[in-house]
Amino acid sequence: MLKSEFAKTFAMLATGLSCVLMAQNTLADAPEHRIINLQAEATREVANDEMQATLYTELNEKDAATLANKINSIVNQAMNTAKSYPKVEIKTGGQNTYPVYNDKQQLVNWRGRAEVILNSQDFKQTSELIAKLQESMQLGNINFEVSAEQRNKVESELYIEASKAFQQRAKLLLAPWGASNYELVNLQLNANANRPMPIYAARDASFKADSIESQNIEAGNSEITVIANGSIQLK
Template sequence: MRSLTRLAAALALSSAALASLPTLADEARYNQIALRAEVNQDVAHDLMHVTLYSEVQNSDPAKLAAETTQTLNIAVEQACQVKNVSVKLGSRNSYPIYDEKGQQITGWRERAELRLESADFATLSKLTSELLKDLKMGSMDFAISNPSRKKSEDELLKEAVAAFKARAQLATEALGGKSYKLVNLSLNSAGFQPIRPMRMDAMAGSMSMAKAAPVPEIEAGTSEVTVNADGVIEVQMP
């Protein structure tokens, strides 16, 4: 009786294994294709960054530091009185100046930066021209603010999905399939093209000599925002 019971159990297990084979076959995936769709949009820069700096030298490092600090304090106080402008100090470095033989220290040079940011281009341009009486221009560049970036990415996300669907349908037809199933899909933002700051060193000398530099005309430009849709589809054949 025990042998018959064991045989019956073995037959039952074998039947169950055979019955599961069609299920495993159904779960196997074939005709899978990896696709990518990319959409982009030019977004206007709505943030302006300006870097100004003080650079002087003195044989006495203590007097040099005091002079630099005083120049920065005056500039910061003036900038902080202007609404809608973000003000912060940048890098500050001092280094020795050597004689022609490079052996004896003859003096010290110090450079300190003041960084300004604003969405109000006209206001920041005016402030910059006023500060150039005592400071020099380091750079001026433009960027896209976080709210503008997010808005653009949200719009592009819908376009990226639509573009992926169109490409998936095209690939299905090229293979002679009747339809397709979406296996997976990921959406990613490629960010912006690198910002190229406008170097103003060549203009710094003439600007600093004037009582107040003329306010420049601003052309902020744009950056390209890109969203990629990467996914895998499974083509259903007739």
């Protein structure tokens, strides 16, 4: 009986010792999980090479059909005028018509609004067209930005610069942490741009037909940034 109990106790101790030894061996073989999160970025200021302008017409009429005809006529005239400026892309924008009531909830008239949007890399032609269209329309706003073609080119270059900046920062951390090398765990590259605010025009906008030639258009710059976020494991 005593021999049987002793055998059971010895077996339990042997099993426990075996588990401890296995755990120690596992820890000894485990890699060092020294993971550091890093961020680096590359930024470039780029000249805006594309111009966008919105012009609109807003009318009031007693009859909805008359209102629609007049607005359509103005928009069609704008589209035809733009044909003389081949470097400027023109398209119709938002358009809406709604009834106007007095304080007695009686229908007074109809109000309608329609927009055309200009887009071009030729600032001179765009400015001249804006002046021409203002004979029958009003200027809503002007916006300058980097063209898609130029943006893609710059972003491609910044992806490389941001990646190199990330690698440089990773190497700088080796010595302080007593590491000889590192391994990339994950990396994300994201691009964004800070665009200038659009220029909103007052009802007596400065783009007048008789003064457009003296206008000095300043397109400004946009800041394009590529950010590299990732993790490395020190070795």
